[in-house]
Amino acid sequence: MHPAPSVIVFTTLSGAGFGLLAFLALGLLPVYGVQAFLIWGLGYGLAVIGLLASTFHLGNPQRAWRAFTQWRTSWLSREGWAAVAALLLLAPVALAAIFGGGLPPFFGLVGAAFCLATVIATSMIYTQLKTVPRWNFWATPALFLAFAATGGAIMTGQALMAAVLCALLAVLMIAAFKLGDQRFGEVGASMGSATGLGSVGKVRVLAQPHTGPNYLMKEMIHVVGRKHAATLRRIAVTLAAILPGLMLLFMPPHPFVLAVIAAIHLMGAFAARWLFFAEAEHVVGLYYGQR
Amino acid sequence: MTALPPPSAKKLGLVIDLDTCVGCHACVTACKGWNDQGYGVPLSDQNAYGSEPSGTFLNRVHSYEVQPDQGPAQVINFPRSCLHCENAPCVTVCPTGASYKRAEDGIVLVNEDACIGCGLCAWACPYGARELDQAAGVMKKCTLCVDRIYNENLPEEDRQPACVRTCPAGARHFGDLGDPDSDVSKLVAERGGYDLMPEMDTKPVNKYLPPRPKGPEQQVDILAPLLDVKTTGFAGWLDRILEKI
Ligand code: SF4
Ligand code: SF4
Ligand code: SF4
Numbered sequence: 001m002h003p004a005p006s007v008i009v010f011t012t013l014s015g016a017g018f019g020l021l022a023f024l025a026l027g028l029l030p031v032y033g034v035q036a037f038l039i040w041g042l043g044y045g046l047a048v049i050g051l052l053a054s055t056f057h058l059g060n061p062q063r064a065w066r067a068f069t070q071w072r073t074s075w076l077s078r079e080g081w082a083a084v085a086a087l088l089l090l091a092p093v094a095l096a097a098i099f100g101g102g103l104p105p106f107f108g109l110v111g112a113a114f115c116l117a118t119v120i121a122t123s124m125i126y127t128q129l130k131t132v133p134r135w136n137f138w139a140t141p142a143l144f145l146a147f148a149a150t151g152g153a154i155m156t157g158q159a160l161m162a163a164v165l166c167a168l169l170a171v172l173m174i175a176a177f178k179l180g181d182q183r184f185g186e187v188g189a190s191m192g193s194a195t196g197l198g199s200v201g202k203v204r205v206l207a208q209p210h211t212g213p214n215y216l217m218k219e220m221i222h223v224v225g226r227k228h229a230a231t232l233r234r235i236a237v238t239l240a241a242i243l244p245g246l247m248l249l250f251m252p253p254h255p256f257v258l259a260v261i262a263a264i265h266l267m268g269a270f271a272a273r274w275l276f277f278a279e280a281e282h283v284v285g286l287y288y289g290q291r
Numbered sequence: 292m293t294a295l296p297p298p299s300a301k302k303l304g305l306v307i308d309l310d311t312c313v314g315c316h317a318c319v320t321a322c323k324g325w326n327d328q329g330y331g332v333p334l335s336d337q338n339a340y341g342s343e344p345s346g347t348f349l350n351r352v353h354s355y356e357v358q359p360d361q362g363p364a365q366v367i368n369f370p371r372s373c374l375h376c377e378n379a380p381c382v383t384v385c386p387t388g389a390s391y392k393r394a395e396d397g398i399v400l401v402n403e404d405a406c407i408g409c410g411l412c413a414w415a416c417p418y419g420a421r422e423l424d425q426a427a428g429v430m431k432k433c434t435l436c437v438d439r440i441y442n443e444n445l446p447e448e449d450r451q452p453a454c455v456r457t458c459p460a461g462a463r464h465f466g467d468l469g470d471p472d473s474d475v476s477k478l479v480a481e482r483g484g485y486d487l488m489p490e491m492d493t494k495p496v497n498k499y500l501p502p503r504p505k506g507p508e509q510q511v512d513i514l515a516p517l518l519d520v521k522t523t524g525f526a527g528w529l530d531r532i533l534e535k536i
Contacts, residue, residue: 001414057409057410058407058408058409058428059406059407059408059409059410059423059424059427059428059429059430060406060407060408060428060429061407063387063405063406063407064407066386066387066388066389066405066407067386067387067407067409068386069386069387069388070293070385070386070387070388072294073293073294073383073384073385074293074383074384074385074386075384076384076386076409076411077386077387080386125384125411128384128415129380129384129414129415130380130415130417130491130492131380131414131415131416131417131491132414187490188490189417189488189490189491191355193487193488193489193490194417194487194488195353195355195367195369195487196485196486196487196499196501197309197355197357197367197369197501197502199501200357200359200365200367200501200502201357201358201359201360201364201365202357202358203355203356203357204355204356204357204358205353205354205355205356206354206355206356206366207314207353207354208353209319209351209352209353209354209371210345210348210351211344212338212343212344212345213343213345214345214346214348214422215345215347215413215422215423215425216413216419216422219410219413219414219423220413220414220419282414283417283488283491284416284417284418284419287353287371287418287419288353
């Protein structure tokens with residue numbers, strides 16, 4: 001699949017943003033006043049920038065409101081609702097933290113639940129696609145949740161919890177890479193089944209249907225850069241999980257240190273998300289004799 | 292509404308005969324010609340006269356070489372367009388309700404006025420049947436020529452999809468696959484019509500007819516018996532001598 005910057009920014013930043021908001025909503029970081037303004041602002045900023053980025057890959061963004069109508073069937077629609085609900089429900093919690101004045105923890109709990117729902121809905125947009133076997137299994141929601149939780153834990157300075165989450169994230173990332181590699185084979189789609197000619201014999205492309213590129217090939221058959229995948233995988237796991245984990249364990253949880261750790265983690269998350277798209281193979285490639 | 296309707300009794304679709312398709316791309320051109328000025332926005336082209344032309348098409352024809360275990364390879368031309376799936380994943384993923392499946396005849400359409408061009412439906416389709424128009428930013432797909440098949444302004448014989456009407460080889464058939472007594476259903480039963488990528492669970496309405504089995508390889512070289520001439524006279528003597536040396 002084509003790793004469009006808009007979707008990479010969207011899923012990475014909004015994931016980290018909603019992770020951070022969930023941790024704040026649960027009251028894990030007791031901050032008030034200016035500090036609360038800054039950290040809640042960061043959470044809202046990441047989530048909103050991510051959501052805005054997602055509109056950049058739309059052909060007609062002016063109609064984006066229509067995406068709220070099909071929540072009963074569409075994960076993309078549910079994602080929109082969950083995101084808006086989380087941002088609205090958490091506003092009083094954020095304001096209470098900034099301006100003082102307690103709110104019962106129930107408010108934060110509900111808001112955190114919607115943050116969780118948003119991340120799950122985002123991941124399900126990809127997980128639901130049978131056509132992309134690498135996405136279509138449990139590792140996708142697990143990874144999205146682990147990224148959100150790790151980002152949130154780092155940014156709220158929960159050093160020990162964040163270190164444990166980093167370890168979990170590393171294991172999940174490696175598992176997703178390894179299991180993901182086998183998914184296409186497991187699904188069993190082949191040029192033979194795509195054309196139905198497998199029963200006649202071995203199928204090979206003789207002539208492509210068009211001489212230039214088309215939307216399908218640009219969007220679904222992204223082969224550029226796959227040759228660096230192995231290196232990028234190591235970079236992604238190191239930056240997103242291993243290095244932050246070690247720094248969390250061996251460095252003082254000073255805000256500046258945490259900011260550096262968070263930045264490293266996010267770089268790893270971007271690399272991982274780039275791979276998530278670039279390595280994903282769509283079954284339509286079979287018609288073109290490509291993956 | 293992107294919830295799928297309950298299975299309709301009428302299931303309009305195409306039956307494509309891979310035995311007779313000659314790969315002329317006439318259906319590709321006819322489809323583009325009709326749908327460029329019919330349903331929804333035109334099918335735009337990008338860089339049409341440049342080095343890398345591309346454009347939106349609702350129907351594409353692939354050519355494959357299939358090598359059986361025994362005998363020579365076969366060339367099979369393979370038209371690919373929307374299969375109007377009963378279990379259409381492209382419809383349920385759509386966040387706006389732009390993609391829908393008609394309850395009355397099963398045709399899968401896009402309401403372009405509601406489409407935000409997110410492209411998710413194209414990702415959900417296993418068959419590459421949807422292309423996002425690069426000029427208009429809305430999703431285009433085969434309409435089963437819904438503006439022809441019910442069009443009373445057209446003469447009766449033209450009330451079929453443009454691709455079917457134009458196919459010079461008669462490789463494309465249109466009809467109601469929900470009715471077991473329709474011509475297309477009988478054709479499918481008779482020729483062993485099949486679904487593409489059944490493992491994707493989309494339950495396509497369109498069916499493909501496999502190439503007919505080829506008989507054993509024939510002696511095609513009609514000159515061969517003539518080449519095996521026995522030489523006589525001086526040439527025969529020379530032939531024998533030379534063979535001995
Ligand atoms: S062929 Fe593709 S676009 Fe057409 S109904 Fe099936 S899934 Fe949808
Ligand atoms: S591109 Fe249009 S039709 Fe397709 S899923 Fe998005 S809004 Fe729906
Ligand atoms: S039925 Fe109409 S829209 Fe569909 S492929 Fe044929 S000509 Fe194109």
